[in-house]
Amino acid sequence: MAETNHHMDIDSDDHTYTARPDKAKSVVVASNPAAAGKAIPWVEKYRPLSLDDVAAHRDIVDTIDRLTTENRLPHLLLYGPPGTGKTSTILAVARKLYGSQYQNMILELNASDDRGIDVVRQQIQDFASTQSLSFGVKSSVKLVLLDEADAMTKDAQFALRRVIEKYTKSTRFALICNHVNKIIPALQSRCTRFRFAPLDAVHVTERLKHVIKAEGLDVEDSGLAALVRLSNGDMRKALNILQSTHMASQQITEETVYLCTGNPLPKDIEQISYWLLNEQFADSFKSIE
Ligand SMILES: Nc1ncnc2c1ncn2[C@@H]1O[C@H](COP(=O)(O)OP(=O)(O)OP(=O)(O)O)[C@@H](O)[C@H]1O
Ligand SMILES: [Mg+2]
Numbered sequence: 001m002a003e004t005n006h007h008m009d010i011d012s013d014d015h016t017y018t019a020r021p022d023k024a025k026s027v028v029v030a031s032n033p034a035a036a037g038k039a040i041p042w043v044e045k046y047r048p049l050s051l052d053d054v055a056a057h058r059d060i061v062d063t064i065d066r067l068t069t070e071n072r073l074p075h076l077l078l079y080g081p082p083g084t085g086k087t088s089t090i091l092a093v094a095r096k097l098y099g100s101q102y103q104n105m106i107l108e109l110n111a112s113d114d115r116g117i118d119v120v121r122q123q124i125q126d127f128a129s130t131q132s133l134s135f136g137v138k139s140s141v142k143l144v145l146l147d148e149a150d151a152m153t154k155d156a157q158f159a160l161r162r163v164i165e166k167y168t169k170s171t172r173f174a175l176i177c178n179h180v181n182k183i184i185p186a187l188q189s190r191c192t193r194f195r196f197a198p199l200d201a202v203h204v205t206e207r208l209k210h211v212i213k214a215e216g217l218d219v220e221d222s223g224l225a226a227l228v229r230l231s232n233g234d235m236r237k238a239l240n241i242l243q244s245t246h247m248a249s250q251q252i253t254e255e256t257v258y259l260c261t262g263n264p265l266p267k268d269i270e271q272i273s274y275w276l277l278n279e280q281f282a283d284s285f286k287s288i289e
Pocket of ligand 2: 087
């Protein structure tokens with residue numbers, strides 16, 4: 001439960017586009033070389049551009065890649081905790097399908113957009129039912145991306161059921177969410193489901209090393225280990241901690257990482273437990289104070 005809350009915390013405080021610079025639409029910026037400057041958050045700068053760049057989840061990504069290549073993409077439901085690459089994967093698919101035409105062929109809605117029953121009926125229906133003039137695009141099938149779909153009302157989800165069926169010929173739907181149990185079963189059964197698990201330490205380490213090298217950072221092994229430990233398989237969190245620690249101090253060590261995140265250092269905790277277990281209460285209390 002603690003973990004769920006923790007994940008909810010991350011998502012719940014920023015359900016707007018502007019407050020969430022790493023969200024989908026801004027990916028256009030990431031592919032723009034002029035934007036590779038210092039101001040851009042690393043989560044965006046190092047967002048995977050192609051499916052090959054997505055770390056971990058090899059089996060899922062390869063499956064989606066194959067289906068995309070063969071033009072047999074089903075409706076998708078990607079779910080799992082934050083920062084595991086769900087949005088990045090779908091955007092990479094869109095880029096692969098449509099290249100530079102990407103904006104004409106994809107309708108993207110997320111939690112900050114109004115997505116009540118009317119929006120589902122109107123906006124999605126309008127988009128799905130219009131013929132789009134697309135030149136030089138590999139696929140003529142359009143993509144509706146519903147990010148944070150677990151925040152949609154039940155009514156809207158029920159309305160979506162019909163819309164999905166009606167426009168299956170011309171449109172694919174990709175639903176993304178953290179909590180799959182908030183998606184009504186009828187929608188789940190219309191989609192192919194993929195679960196994005198938290199990244200394991202090896203993949204987080206690998207991806208961090210890539211960024212560390214690209215940015216030319218000075219990171220001690222203990223610092224890297226601390227980043228991996230504190231991020232708990234959330235790649236967005238790992239990159240954010242790396243960047244804020246880097247802004248706070250030149251050298252990235254275990255100590256600076258813990259200082260920056262406000263977590264007590266493991267060696268302090270060890271010392272405190274040692275006192276508690278080995279000394280008289282009064283002495284131990286004094287030492288801890
Ligand atoms: N599998 C991954 N490989 C490489 N980078 C990743 C991966 N997952 C996340 N990231 C990094 O974290 C950032 C956020 O990832 P993304 O937006 O894809 O997460 P998400 O799974 O959609 O999270 P949320 O559920 O919070 O929307 C990306 O811009 C990228 O820098
Ligand atoms: Mg996302």
